[in-house]
Amino acid sequence: MRPASDLTWTDVTPEHLFLNRRSFIAGAAALVAGSAGAAGFSTDEAPNSFDEITNYNNFYEFGFGKTDPARFAKGLTTDPWSVEIDGLVDRPGSYSVADLAPDNAVEERIYRLRCVEAWSMVIPWLGVPLASVLEKVGVQPGAKFVEFETLLRPEEMPAQRRRSMQWPYREGLRLDEAMHPLTILATGLYGQALPNQNGAPIRLVVPWKYGFKSIKSIVRITLTDTQPVSTWQAMQPGEYGFYANVNPRVDHPRWSQATERRIGAGLLGGRQDTLMFNGYGEQVASLYAGMDLARDY
Structure with missing residues (x-):
């Protein structure tokens, strides 16, 4: 890990990826404004290309x-967009993306992403700490968990017309996980607005958990005193638990989690060891002190 102040645009983004020079300049300005708050959170691993990140996705809707x-x-349709924040908060209401992630608060976070399917990427996100949003709406003392819900719009999300999954998609975090400085609401990547296939216009990113925890296209955030039941946990409880922390020592019932395939690394030599907590153990292991991570998966 190294401070974001040590990172430059040449570290992250080849210029040819930006088709619109004005978008590049606007994105760079936003990152300069947010770089001070992002120090220490980015990996120094080389990011995947924009093409890889935007054309190899799970978004089952x-x-x-x-x-x-x-x-x-x-x-x-991602504009207009609103996120309903309710439950155990002081200021419930309907918030725009600009309310939650104003341009002058956006930071760059270059994070590893590890999918439960045993593939991985490195992605340069743009976003804001989820903690800043929760502080803005005022977390009430009784709140212990945060529940998230994805857009339900079958006329624009064709797979929702089938009963292949339980819609709308739902996820959840413990409040301390949600307030951790690594947890962000992302609104962009590679200096651009978030593409639709990556969860536009606003999504969760929790880099030490398997990717399905990082719910996309969020329309509701609820603070609650009860542990939410996430979609995969409800559908296949024998395979998916609430926490979904990256753990190379706990296999999925149908495959090993000991190694992962880095997208873009080619068919040969593309596998690498899976890191506990996806390599973020120094920052997050204390959240799970005393827990049995093989049982509370």
């Missing part, structure tokens, strides 16, 4: 193939 989101998410 658009289909189960890895290229389905890029093919079918173009028609998703």
Whole structure:
């Protein structure tokens, strides 16, 4: 890990990835404004290309193939957009993306992403700490968990017309996980607004957990005193637990989690050892002190 102040645009983004020079300049300005608050959170691993990040996705509302989101998410309407924040908060209400992630608060976070399917990427996100949003709405003393809900709009999200999953998609965190400085609400990547297939216009990113915890296209955030039941936990409780922390020593019932395939590394030599907590153990292991991480998976 190294401070974001040591990172430069040449470390992150090849210029040819930006088709619009004005977007590049606007994105750079936003990062300069937010760099002071991002110190220490970014990995120094080389990011995947924009092409890889935006064309190899799980977003089952658009289909189960890895290229389905890029093919079918173009028609998703993301402006206007509002996120309903309710439950045990002082200031419940409907908030715009600009309310939650104003331009002058956006930071860059270059994070590892590890999918439960045993593939991985490195992604340069733009976003704000979730803690800043929760502090803005005022967390009440009784709150212990945060529940998230994805957009339900079958006319624009074609896979929602089928009963292949329980819709809308839901996820949850413990409050201390949600307030951890690594946890962000992302609104962009590679200096651009978040593409639809990556969860536009606002999504969760929790880098020490398997990727399915980082819920996309959020429309509701609820503070509660009861542990939420997430979608995969409800559908397949024998395979997916509430925590979903990256743990190479706890296999999925159908495959090993000991290694992962880095997207873009080629067919040969593309596997690497999976790191406990996806390499963020120094920052987050204390959250789970005393827990049995093989049982509380």
